Amino acid sequence: MARATKRRSHGRRSPWAAAALIGVGLLITGGAYAGASAAVAATSEPATVTTALTAEDGEKLFQANCATCHGLDLEGTADGPSLYGVGELAVHFQVSTGRMPLQAQAPQAPQKPVQFTEEQIEAMGAYVQEVAPGPSYPDEEVLDGGGDVAEGGELFRINCAMCHNVAGAGGALTEGKYAPALHTTTPLNMYAAMVTGPQNMPVFNDMTLTTEEKRDIVSYLLFLQENESAGGFSLGSLGPVSEGLFIWIFGIGSLIAITVWITAKSN
Numbered sequence: 001m002a003r004a005t006k007r008r009s010h011g012r013r014s015p016w017a018a019a020a021l022i023g024v025g026l027l028i029t030g031g032a033y034a035g036a037s038a039a040v041a042a043t044s045e046p047a048t049v050t051t052a053l054t055a056e057d058g059e060k061l062f063q064a065n066c067a068t069c070h071g072l073d074l075e076g077t078a079d080g081p082s083l084y085g086v087g088e089l090a091v092h093f094q095v096s097t098g099r100m101p102l103q104a105q106a107p108q109a110p111q112k113p114v115q116f117t118e119e120q121i122e123a124m125g126a127y128v129q130e131v132a133p134g135p136s137y138p139d140e141e142v143l144d145g146g147g148d149v150a151e152g153g154e155l156f157r158i159n160c161a162m163c164h165n166v167a168g169a170g171g172a173l174t175e176g177k178y179a180p181a182l183h184t185t186t187p188l189n190m191y192a193a194m195v196t197g198p199q200n201m202p203v204f205n206d207m208t209l210t211t212e213e214k215r216d217i218v219s220y221l222l223f224l225q226e227n228e229s230a231g232g233f234s235l236g237s238l239g240p241v242s243e244g245l246f247i248w249i250f251g252i253g254s255l256i257a258i259t260v261w262i263t264a265k266s267n
Helices: 017-043 055-065 087-096 118-131 149-159 187-196 211-226 240-266
Strands: none
Touching: 055 118, 087 118, 087 187, 149 211, 187 211
């Protein structure tokens, strides 16, 4: 009996095969398009985008955030002083430290988180400088910390230490006012404070302190920021008050504790 020849069975194509082929085709096509787009973008020159704000932008920011107290034309109101003659340097000091805009009337405007970017602050300063010129930014050399540190320390002790403490730790004044600590103050704001005299601080013009002497003081303060207390624990750098309190509590307290322990042992 002749053996029957089996015919090779052909499997049915999966219904997902077409979808898989379409997916692979789309991936290949998309990858090729993305590669070509990247190559074209790499060979073309990038567009120049200008984001610098102008004095006109600063005017809009000023009117939206400052004019309520200082007036639309910087003339001042019952709630805020005139800004004629303060210049962009004073604007930078007050706004970059968060003192302005002021949240509430108080003996002194406290530092708080800054509400504007550096570009916005410079734009507002440019607007104020354009309308009512005043002190402007110094040369970079004045803020580089390359002055005479020893001379700066002497000048600081003569002119500033009675309020800010010899170590720049700050201190209390009268009627709820205070001189802030200078441990985190930027060189520009150190210079701005001397030139513009914010809060209760006097103005140190060039007849009182020359530009070179201001540079020396900035260099001394930067030296204090970069060097830890050589004597060990600074105890807040508040002088003999905190040091005496430490000795009374821990020094004499330790002696009393040792005396009591020796007496108890002998008994």
